[in-house]
Amino acid sequence: MLPLIAIDGPAGSGKSTTSRAVAARLGVPYLDTGALYRAIAWTANQRGIDPRNRAGMVKLTENIKLNFTEGETETRVWVDGKEVTGELRTHTVTKMVTPICEIHAVRERLVELQRRWASRGFGVMEGRDIGTVVLPLAPLKVFLTARPEVRAVRRSLDLGIVDDKEALSRLAGELAERDRRDSQRSNSPLRQASDAVVIDNTDLSFNQQVNRILSLAVERFSLKLYGVNS
Numbered sequence: 001m002l003p004l005i006a007i008d009g010p011a012g013s014g015k016s017t018t019s020r021a022v023a024a025r026l027g028v029p030y031l032d033t034g035a036l037y038r039a040i041a042w043t044a045n046q047r048g049i050d051p052r053n054r055a056g057m058v059k060l061t062e063n064i065k066l067n068f069t070e071g072e073t074e075t076r077v078w079v080d081g082k083e084v085t086g087e088l089r090t091h092t093v094t095k096m097v098t099p100i101c102e103i104h105a106v107r108e109r110l111v112e113l114q115r116r117w118a119s120r121g122f123g124v125m126e127g128r129d130i131g132t133v134v135l136p137l138a139p140l141k142v143f144l145t146a147r148p149e150v151r152a153v154r155r156s157l158d159l160g161i162v163d164d165k166e167a168l169s170r171l172a173g174e175l176a177e178r179d180r181r182d183s184q185r186s187n188s189p190l191r192q193a194s195d196a197v198v199i200d201n202t203d204l205s206f207n208q209q210v211n212r213i214l215s216l217a218v219e220r221f222s223l224k225l226y227g228v229n230s
């Protein structure tokens with residue numbers, strides 16, 4: 001069986017770095033589906049479309065040309081031929097993406113693109129609803145999580161604001177709000193698939209969590225990987 005792995009989890013759980021490392025070690029492609037939702041938010045911002053304007057958002061989603069490919073360190077995304085990869089992690093996009101990913105038409109279009117990507121049968125796909133909605137038949141599903149305060153500190157390290165107590169507390173609040181909205185939306189909420197393996201990485205090192213997933217893959221897909229036991 002070819003290795004096709006769904007990795008879900010809340011913001012700041014280390015999904016992206018972990019998924020990328022797992023994919024690199026297995027020699028399969030990696031897709032960060034959050035980047036696609038962010039690309040829609042980026043476009044809405046550029047065009048001045050309010051995320052609450054559902055009709056406007058549906059039209060935008062139907063009309064834009066979205067291309068993506070695997071980059072050295074992240075999923076690269078193009079909107080109507082323009083590369084937007086470097087512009088997807090701004091505060092504005094992060095704020096706009098939450099209401100946008102609740103819109104049914106947006107999810108429908110992106111889920112279709114994601115399934116097409118996975119149709120070759122191998123790869124590591126990371127997001128919020130991969131194991132539950134996008135690839136319900138994925139042979140290996142992982143739900144990665146960590147305590148909220150640990151996730152907030154990790155995000156602040158990414159942003160270089162770990163010494164700023166006020167910024168850290170604001171970030172923790174925003175993360176909690178994003179978790180709440182991601183988990184409570186009616187359309188494809190963040191939740192673990194019943195057959196997902198849950199890995200709480202609060203007390204795990206990066207290498208430990210990557211190795212844990214690789215061990216699962218070795219076992220599930222009958223692989224041989226140097227230095228990894230099932």
Ligand code: DC
Nearest residue numbers: 033034035037097098101127128129
């Ligand atoms: O993983 P991220 O922070 O880049 O995701 C951006 C937003 O997109 C986040 O609010 C959750 C949402 N998302 C989603 O709803 N479904 C996915 N499969 C991936 C991301």
